[in-house]
Amino acid sequence: MTPKQSKKKRRIVKILAIAVVGLVVTFVVVDLIYTGIVRKRQAKWEANVDRNSDGVRRGCEAFTVGSGDTALLMVHGFSDSPAVYKLMADELAEKGYTCRAMRLPGFAEPYEAFAKHDRQDWLQAIAEEVTSLRQTHDEVWIVGHSTGASLVTRHVLDHPDTAAGLALLAPLVEVSGKRSPVLSPHAWFKAIGALLMFTDRIETCFELDINSPEGRTVIIREQFVPLTTIEETFAIASEVRDRAPEITVPVYTAVSAADKIVDTEASVRFFEQLGSARKQLVRLDASGHVIPVDYGWQTVCSDIDAFIQASTAVQ
Structure with missing residues (x-):
C-alpha cells in the first residue's frame, strides 16, 4: 500500500468513525428527548385519571356477576382491564354462569406499580382466583383474551387439573407483523430496546383494533406501558407456543380473520396442534382483535355456552 493509499484509508476510517459516533449521539439525544416528552404527557x-382508594382506575376493577354452579374466570390481555368483559359477562351470567372478571396485578394501576409486576405475578393471581372459585363452584372454566389467553394456557399447563376447560379469544401465540415492516415485532423490540438508555415506557400509538362503535365505548386501555410489560408479553407467548399438544382439556377458540394484533394463522396452527379430544374453532369475519366487545361477541357467548354444555354432557 502506497503512502497515498494509506492516508486515504485512514481518512475513510476516520469519517466512518465520526459518522458512527454521530449516529450514537443522535440516538441518545432522541432517546432522552422522547423520554422527557412521554413522561410529561403521562x-x-x-x-385526569380517576382512581379508587386502592389506586385502581375506576371502571377497571375486577367484578363478578351471576350465580351459577359453573364459574367462568375471565382474564384480560395486554394494555387492558376487566372492562373488556363487561358485555360478555352480563350475557353469560344470563345464561346461568358465575362470571368473574379478574384484574391482572399492575394493570390499571399507577405506572410505578404497573412496572414492578411480571408474568409470574399474573400467573400467581390467576391460580389464586381459580382456587377460590373451585371452593364454591362445581367446575371452573377459564376465558382468556389475547395475552390473557396465553396466560390461562400456561396456567393449565402448570395446573392441568384445576380447570374444566378453556375459551381462548384471539389468543396471542405470535404477534402480527401487519404493523411491523421488514423485521418481526419482537425483533424490532429487541433491537431498539438494546440501544435505549433512558426510555422505560412507551405511549400507546396504535388505534384500537375494534370495528364496532359500541365496543369502542366499553374498552378502557392503558395509555402508557412499561417496556418490561411488553417483554413479559412476548415471553409468555413464547413459553406456550410449542406446547399445544400438552393441553388436553376441552378448548373453544375464536379468532378474527382481520386481526392486526395477533397472528391469526399462528393461533389456528396452535389450535390444530392441541391435544384436546374436544375442541372447536370459530373464525369471525367482522370482528377486530378485541373479540369480547366487537361484532359477533354475542355469537361467541352462545358458542361458549353450547361448548360447555356439550363438554359437560360427555363427562
Missing part, C-alpha cells in the same frame, strides 16, 4: 394524563 403526568398530564395521570392528572
Whole structure:
C-alpha cells in the first residue's frame, strides 16, 4: 500500500468513525428527548385519571356477576382491564354462569406499580382466583383474551387439573407483523430496546383494533406501558407456543380473520396442534382483535355456552 493509499484509508476510517459516533449521539439525544416528552404527557394524563382508594382506575376493577354452579374466570390481555368483559359477562351470567372478571396485578394501576409486576405475578393471581372459585363452584372454566389467553394456557399447563376447560379469544401465540415492516415485532423490540438508555415506557400509538362503535365505548386501555410489560408479553407467548399438544382439556377458540394484533394463522396452527379430544374453532369475519366487545361477541357467548354444555354432557 502506497503512502497515498494509506492516508486515504485512514481518512475513510476516520469519517466512518465520526459518522458512527454521530449516529450514537443522535440516538441518545432522541432517546432522552422522547423520554422527557412521554413522561410529561403521562403526568398530564395521570392528572385526569380517576382512581379508587386502592389506586385502581375506576371502571377497571375486577367484578363478578351471576350465580351459577359453573364459574367462568375471565382474564384480560395486554394494555387492558376487566372492562373488556363487561358485555360478555352480563350475557353469560344470563345464561346461568358465575362470571368473574379478574384484574391482572399492575394493570390499571399507577405506572410505578404497573412496572414492578411480571408474568409470574399474573400467573400467581390467576391460580389464586381459580382456587377460590373451585371452593364454591362445581367446575371452573377459564376465558382468556389475547395475552390473557396465553396466560390461562400456561396456567393449565402448570395446573392441568384445576380447570374444566378453556375459551381462548384471539389468543396471542405470535404477534402480527401487519404493523411491523421488514423485521418481526419482537425483533424490532429487541433491537431498539438494546440501544435505549433512558426510555422505560412507551405511549400507546396504535388505534384500537375494534370495528364496532359500541365496543369502542366499553374498552378502557392503558395509555402508557412499561417496556418490561411488553417483554413479559412476548415471553409468555413464547413459553406456550410449542406446547399445544400438552393441553388436553376441552378448548373453544375464536379468532378474527382481520386481526392486526395477533397472528391469526399462528393461533389456528396452535389450535390444530392441541391435544384436546374436544375442541372447536370459530373464525369471525367482522370482528377486530378485541373479540369480547366487537361484532359477533354475542355469537361467541352462545358458542361458549353450547361448548360447555356439550363438554359437560360427555363427562
